[in-house]
Amino acid sequence: QVQLQESVPGLVKPSxxxxxxxxxSSGSISRxxxxxxxxxxxxxxxxxxxxxxxxxxxxxxxxxxxxxxxxSVDASNDQFSLRLRSVTAADTxxxxxxxxxxxxxxxxxxxxxxxxxxxxxxxx
Amino acid sequence: QSVLTQPPSASGTPGQRVxxxxxxSSSNIGSxxxxxxxxxxxxxxxxxxYSDIHRPSGVPDRFSGSKSGTSASLAISGLQSExxxxxxxxxxxxxxxGQVFGGGTKLTxx
Numbered sequence: 160q161v162q163l164q165e166s167v168p169g170l171v172k173p174s175x176x177x178x179x180x181x182x183x184s185s186g187s188i189s190r191x192x193x194x195x196x197x198x199x200x201x202x203x204x205x206x207x208x209x210x211x212x213x214x215x216x217x218x219x220x221x222x223x224x225x226x227x228x229x230x231s232v233d234a235s236n237d238q239f240s241l242r243l244r245s246v247t248a249a250d251t252x253x254x255x256x257x258x259x260x261x262x263x264x265x266x267x268x269x270x271x272x273x274x275x276x277x278x279x280x281x282x283x
Numbered sequence: 284q285s286v287l288t289q290p291p292s293a294s295g296t297p298g299q300r301v302x303x304x305x306x307x308s309s310s311n312i313g314s315x316x317x318x319x320x321x322x323x324x325x326x327x328x329x330x331x332x333y334s335d336i337h338r339p340s341g342v343p344d345r346f347s348g349s350k351s352g353t354s355a356s357l358a359i360s361g362l363q364s365e366x367x368x369x370x371x372x373x374x375x376x377x378x379x380x381g382q383v384f385g386g387g388t389k390l391t392x393x
Contacts, residue, residue: 207384262334
């Protein structure tokens, strides 16, 4: 059973860069059928997709975050990462990583499993 | 403002059947399959239904999904107290070229 674990950056100052890493158990990240995603949830609010990266490094980003976002994958260490530049208080949220299942021919994609989430607070 | 529209709340009594709706458009629900996630208080979301109607291993058959046109529904039969949670629908949007979520429905078991 694949498990995902987000790093814990904690507090980030406004205008700085938020960096998160997700570690995937069981050596799963290099399997070609899998992509990996980030989702966030501001306190008391709903879910927002941030972006998805394939094992080969191709990315798809939420258009609202694209200008500030970079995702990367380190298959040798079974990790994928997120960097969000120029953060503001609006980026305060619980950040989740998850495996992103894609079946393009069927128009199907879903997230499973999810990491436990890590709270990132943007504050001076 | 979410791309997918869900009622903010729903409720039912133990044993009852409740449904949660999710409304979208031709570029999302009308073109792609719908997933449902359950988020218990203080925990990460969990996949409940994928590809419109399929349940992952371990999800009770009390939970079922359906879709018609640009709308989808989650039905929970034999409602139990442990079903009290937030429920989110999600799908891919071809116009936005990204994953979109509904605003979530808070289910209360009375």
